[in-house]
Amino acid sequence: MKEYLKTDLNTVKRGANRATYDVKQIYEILDAGFIGFIGYTFQNRVISLPMAYGRIGDKLYLHGSQKNKMLLALIEIKEISMTVMHLDGLVLARSGLHHSVNYRSATLFGKVNLINNVSKKVKILKSVINQMIPNRWDSLRTISDKEIERTLVLEMTIETASAKIREAGVKDEKSDLDLPIWAGIMPIKQIAEFPIGDELLAKNIEIPKHVMDYYTDNKL
């Protein structure tokens, strides 16, 4: 599959010129982050909450406590939608309504499965941790059976999706271009600062390569 099928559900109506249904581009947006916003209904209100995810192929994985209201609601309704967005810049136009942002945003729709198989749960928790910071899992203390048992793990199979990407300069009215007003882009980035070791670290433990790699890849 190279593109998600356009249906009524995922077709972008507003700003269709910024839309893409390309699977590779959508995976790139997902892999540039690890937190998505998920909507669910609670007390007849639609609530949108952030959650960490891991991606393996066309599956996204979520985990949490067995009492997590949102996860329990998702298991109940068996369907899920998630949006991941990265802000890349402020678009500062000469007029108010041409202000915008540069961004990459993906909205996914899928089915939810509860995962109970222990070895699959371990694989999934590995994907969630490594989504946050690559290659970390293998350096950690082995997860215990009790920890696995008391963790709720959900699998989302992406059925369809769309993304919107704006990566451009200011688009003003032609008649405004001669105005003596500054217009341009304020680039925005999410960066990492130098890692801070825990006060209680055992002696002689250096910052490992996967942590320094993350810092190097994400510092300004």
Next chain:
Amino acid sequence: MKEYLKTDLNTVKRGANRATYDVKQIYEILDAGFIGFIGYTFQNRVISLPMAYGRIGDKLYLHGSQKNKMLLALIEIKEISMTVMHLDGLVLARSGLHHSVNYRSATLFGKVNLINNVSKKVKILKSVINQMIPNRWDSLRTISDKEIERTLVLEMTIETASAKIREAGVKDEKSDLDLPIWAGIMPIKQIAEFPIGDELLAKNIEIPKHVMDYYTDNKL
């Protein structure tokens, strides 16, 4: 009002030790950003989408095209919930399940009103632009009546809210502290890079003070 009343709707159940209902703290989280995630129901699916907002007191303002599906749905159901989150760091523990993030997140619940009054709409659009970058509105080309007319403006009155803030080090099991595993915090920040002027700028226009102020306040 100093704190939002705790009801079934806004009471934080998971991680209650990180919860706050303090109005001032919640306003601070809102004013540190300008994009929130709003959930709405479309084709029986709950979708979560990012939107720019402006805040004036206990009101948040949204705007968009008159054909914006989400805004039209919100006007219909007259209720709204929005979440704003800032990621401040990766919490890298010695075991997988103690991994976490440092963050500030606010979830708001409120009523929706459609705003039709022209001078109120102008005030609101000013608040949205200035939420993105302070003091910009007054430097812009005056908004036209036509532009105001064709823009949908929604007012959300915050009725109740909660926030979760994690700003702490690693919390590992005592029995894990002696393990030869590096643990610590990777601080994460959203920063601005030097503003890039539009290619079509009229001659002799310098970067204005409000743009340089934003850059100075947000650069690393």
